Amino acid sequence: MKTTWYCPLDLSTVSESEEDGIIYTVVVKQGHGSPPAGPQSTASRSQHVKAGTEEKLVLHLLHSFSMGDPSFISIFLSTYRSFTSTQRVLDILTDRLGNPPGESKSNTRQMFNKAVCMVFSTWLSDYPEDFRSLNDPSSLLRLAPLLPTDTSGAEIKGRLLRIAEELSEKALLSGSLSDPSRGVASPPEPSEFDATSILGFPSSVIAEQLTRIETDLFLKLVPYHCLGSLWSQRDKKGREGVCWSVRATIKQFNRLANAVTASCLWNTSLKSQQRARLLEKWISVAEACRSRKNFSSLYAILSALQSNPIHRLRKTWQETDREAVKRYEELSDIFSEKDNFSQSRELLKEEGTSKFSNLDTKINNRRFTGSCAQGTVPYLGIFLRDLTMLDTAVKDRLENGFINFDKRRREFEVIAQIRLLQSSCKNSIFRTDETFVKWYHSAPTLCEEESYKLSNQIEAPGEPSPGRGLNPTVIITQCPDALSAVANTTMDADGIFDFPSPVNHLLSKLYKHVKSPSVSCLDVDSSPPPNDATPPLLTTPSTAVKSHRRSVSCGNNPTNNKREAGPEMRIVKIRMDLHDGNLYRSILVTSNDKTPTVISSALDKHNQNAQEASKYELIQLLPEGKELIIPPTGNVFYAMSSASVDFLLRRRGGNTPIGSPNLGNETSATFPRIKAKGRRLVRTLF
Numbered sequence: 001m002k003t004t005w006y007c008p009l010d011l012s013t014v015s016e017s018e019e020d021g022i023i024y025t026v027v028v029k030q031g032h033g034s035p036p037a038g039p040q041s042t043a044s045r046s047q048h049v050k051a052g053t054e055e056k057l058v059l060h061l062l063h064s065f066s067m068g069d070p071s072f073i074s075i076f077l078s079t080y081r082s083f084t085s086t087q088r089v090l091d092i093l094t095d096r097l098g099n100p101p102g103e104s105k106s107n108t109r110q111m112f113n114k115a116v117c118m119v120f121s122t123w124l125s126d127y128p129e130d131f132r133s134l135n136d137p138s139s140l141l142r143l144a145p146l147l148p149t150d151t152s153g154a155e156i157k158g159r160l161l162r163i164a165e166e167l168s169e170k171a172l173l174s175g176s177l178s179d180p181s182r183g184v185a186s187p188p189e190p191s192e193f194d195a196t197s198i199l200g201f202p203s204s205v206i207a208e209q210l211t212r213i214e215t216d217l218f219l220k221l222v223p224y225h226c227l228g229s230l231w232s233q234r235d236k237k238g239r240e241g242v243c244w245s246v247r248a249t250i251k252q253f254n255r256l257a258n259a260v261t262a263s264c265l266w267n268t269s270l271k272s273q274q275r276a277r278l279l280e281k282w283i284s285v286a287e288a289c290r291s292r293k294n295f296s297s298l299y300a301i302l303s304a305l306q307s308n309p310i311h312r313l314r315k316t317w318q319e320t321d322r323e324a325v326k327r328y329e330e331l332s333d334i335f336s337e338k339d340n341f342s343q344s345r346e347l348l349k350e351e352g353t354s355k356f357s358n359l360d361t362k363i364n365n366r367r368f369t370g371s372c373a374q375g376t377v378p379y380l381g382i383f384l385r386d387l388t389m390l391d392t393a394v395k396d397r398l399e400n401g402f403i404n405f406d407k408r409r410r411e412f413e414v415i416a417q418i419r420l421l422q423s424s425c426k427n428s429i430f431r432t433d434e435t436f437v438k439w440y441h442s443a444p445t446l447c448e449e450e451s452y453k454l455s456n457q458i459e460a461p462g463e464p465s466p467g468r469g470l471n472p473t474v475i476i477t478q479c480p481d482a483l484s485a486v487a488n489t490t491m492d493a494d495g496i497f498d499f500p501s502p503v504n505h506l507l508s509k510l511y512k513h514v515k516s517p518s519v520s521c522l523d524v525d526s527s528p529p530p531n532d533a534t535p536p537l538l539t540t541p542s543t544a545v546k547s548h549r550r551s552v553s554c555g556n557n558p559t560n561n562k563r564e565a566g567p568e569m570r571i572v573k574i575r576m577d578l579h580d581g582n583l584y585r586s587i588l589v590t591s592n593d594k595t596p597t598v599i600s601s602a603l604d605k606h607n608q609n610a611q612e613a614s615k616y617e618l619i620q621l622l623p624e625g626k627e628l629i630i631p632p633t634g635n636v637f638y639a640m641s642s643a644s645v646d647f648l649l650r651r652r653g654g655n656t657p658i659g660s661p662n663l664g665n666e667t668s669a670t671f672p673r674i675k676a677k678g679r680r681l682v683r684t685l686f
Contacts, residue, residue: 021056022049023402048072048409051402054084058092062115077123078415079408082229083396086130090139093119097146113148120147120156128163129222136171137164193442195266196274199281201436207288209437210256210297212430214377217252218296219425221245223418226383227411228391232586249380253300259443260304264313265454266444275458276319279305283328290331293351293376295344302332309455316458344379348421351376375425378418386414392571392586570637574602574618574647584646591637598636602649621646 012029026047048069049060057076064072080089100112123130131140140160147153147160198206224230225243233239234247264278282301289298304310305328311317317325334344394407446454568591573584585605589598599613618636620628622644630639 016050021402022052022060023398024048025050025406049405051398051404051406053402054088055092057403057405058084058089059096061093061119062096062112065115065118066111073119073122075405075409075412077127078224078412079227081224082227082391082408082411083403087134087139090143094139094143094146097143113150113153116148117150117152117156120160121152124156124159131160131163132166134167137167140164140167193262193266193444194439195263196270196278197439198263199277201433201439203281203284203288205433206285206436207292207294207297208430209433209440210285210289211292211294211377211428212432213252214294214296215375215425215428215430217245217249218375218377219422221249221380221418221422223415223422226380226387226415226418228384228388228586229396231384231388232391232584235584246380246384249296253296255440255443256297256300257304257307258445259440260301261307261310261451262443262446264304264310265446265451265458268454268457270458272313272315272319275313275316276321279310279316279320280324283324283331286331287327290334293374295334295348295379296377298331299335299379302328302335306332307451309451312455313459345382348376348378375428376421377425378421383414383418387411388586389571390414392588568637570640570645572640572645572647574598574605574649576602576606576608576649589636589640591635593636595630595632595634595636595639599649602647606649615652616649617652619648619650620644621648 012027015026015028017024017026024047026045029044046068049057049064049072052060057080060069061073061076064070097116100109134140141164144157144160144164147157222245225246231243231246234242236242260282264275264282270278282305286298286301286305289295289301334347390407390411394410395404396407398404570589571586572589574587575584585602587598587601587605595618596613599616599618600610602618603613603616604610617632618630620630620640622628622641627648628639628641630636
């Protein structure tokens with residue numbers, strides 16, 4: 001099968017050909033003239049894999065370089081966990097090594113051996129954890145004797161045998177096979193918390209310590225843990241250790257946001273002027289984090305300052321230095337939702353691998369001292385969001401059942417951006433300030449209700465407070481374990497870096513039509529606010545400074561909004577009651593989708609028979625354990641309630657209860673929850 005089309009703009013011919021279980025995209029660029037090529041013309045030919053069966057994709061690792069597709073190995077090793085397992089890949093390669101090219105074909109055998117060494121050398125260097133996570137060493141012991149006998153093959157064989165020995169030793173030790181994240185040192189024991197002692201640390205020292213912590217976690221981040229297909233399984237029963245490196249980053253984000261909140265609220269006896277000094281200190285720390293290109297800590301600090309328990313303290317903000325408030329607003333503009341956070345994306349593009357941040361002279365004159373830096377630590381939510389959107393919107397398989405490798409190629413480009421930023425952090429050197437570390441870990445963990453109680457003790461609800469007002473960039477409620485992010489606006493077509501790929505154009509199209517907030521990679525907590533600590537609705541006083549409020553209705557009424565060309569879209573989460581636990585998968589729902597279509601898509605995502613859609617009913621899980629049954633032939637987009645994005649597939653006629661009706665109260669570590677107007681107004685945080 002071969003399909004060909006001609007692109008006149010760059011004088012290239014693009015065709016697709018299927019050969020032995022693989023579909024290739026072939027591009028032929030003409031040097032002169034146009035097809036048909038004349039005798040004077042020259043042409044360059046390139047090809048890459050578009051799709052294929054599992055076995056053929058694995059075997060293509062051994063042929064990709066010689067076939068002019070050198071990037072295939074890197075893309076495959078970065079993304080294969082989305083459609084197969086390490087054990088399966090090893091089994092296929094081992095079987096192939098057991099039947100190498102004949103001895104008579106010496107050149108072919110030599111090229112084959114070289115390809116084998118290249119694949120395993122790259123795999124062992126970039127992803128050694130894949131081999132160390134195997135259940136037993138038998139597959140490695142079976143593979144080792146089949147490797148080439150030259151110097152490269154002998155080195156690879158030695159590394160595999162050492163790993164096999166480690167696996168054998170671990171198997172003999174009870175409880176030794178545990179979560180990889182256990183290697184991280186435990187924080188010091190909490191001590192008595194003195195909120196105001198943070199004022200005694202220079203802002204540059206605090207920023208340095210936070211950047212040290214964030215950089216260490218970012219370097220330990222396993223990029224493929226951010227893949228949407230893996231991240232979406234983090235709450236599945238038996239998968240608690242999945243994506244542990246992402247969870248560690250999120251835990252640090254929450255810890256910092258909590259420390260900021262606790263320092264500002266813990267001592268309720270402080271006067272407004274004294275508490276304002278704490279706000280000014282954290283604004284100064286945020287500025288120092290910005291100069292260090294530590295966007296993760298910067299965003300955590302801003303999120304805490306913009307949370308309702310702190311934002312509502314109008315007397316305190318009234319006493320805050322005007323210059324500090326101005327700098328706070330400027331920092332908040334970095335995360336403005338305008339053009340889908342184009343400013344924050346542009347900063348990553350400009351400063352991602354540069355040595356210093358691109359700040360004005362005034363800030364540069366206050367630049368930190370005492371460390372050799374400087375890598376860039378990004379806010380991870382942007383990558384989780386992009387990868388989950390790709391996973392949700394692009395099919396895993398073609399109609400013929402082939403694995404869609406073009407999807408993996410697009411995911412790889414986002415992963416490559418993470419790895420590029422990680423490489424910029426490798427040479428960072430920091431000092432450790434034990435005094436600050438002790439204070440940081442002594443901060444009490446405040447739940448949402450506790451934060452509101454402390455805030456209301458400081459300033460009673462509804463208490464008039466004339467003076468200047470301050471509207472936050474994001475209206476957020478702190479939660480102890482969950483940080484939530486949602487997607488809503490258009491992505492900058494240039495993406496974060498200048499990667500010459502269609503992935504940024506694809507994401508731009510997807511985000512352009514997403515009208516309502518989506519949960520894709522991250523979870524929005526829909527639990528109601530504390531009964532005794534409900535925050536008052538925020539108003540904008542006439543003397544308010546520049547507002548950056550991000551809040552729109554979580555469920556937009558299509559009759560009240562001007563539609564753009566094409567269908568409106570929303571991402572929802574649909575789960576099934578499976579034998580191995582409840583697993584959510586993200587589904588893209590458009591304004592054209594009827595119930596059978598959505599059920600079929602959900603069944604396909606759960607690896608169930610999509611042809612049995614008529615045997616299921618679609619149920620929206622609402623707060624307080626309520627349910628909304630979507631009509632069998634209804635339009636899901638317009639039938640759903642804006643109160644939730646959680647759905648359940650239930651077999652018709654069954655009386656199986658929902659595992660836990662209050663699913664909205666479950667929290668899983670993601671990024672900060674946004675709150676305004678009684679939890680109904682939500683806006684994107686990347």
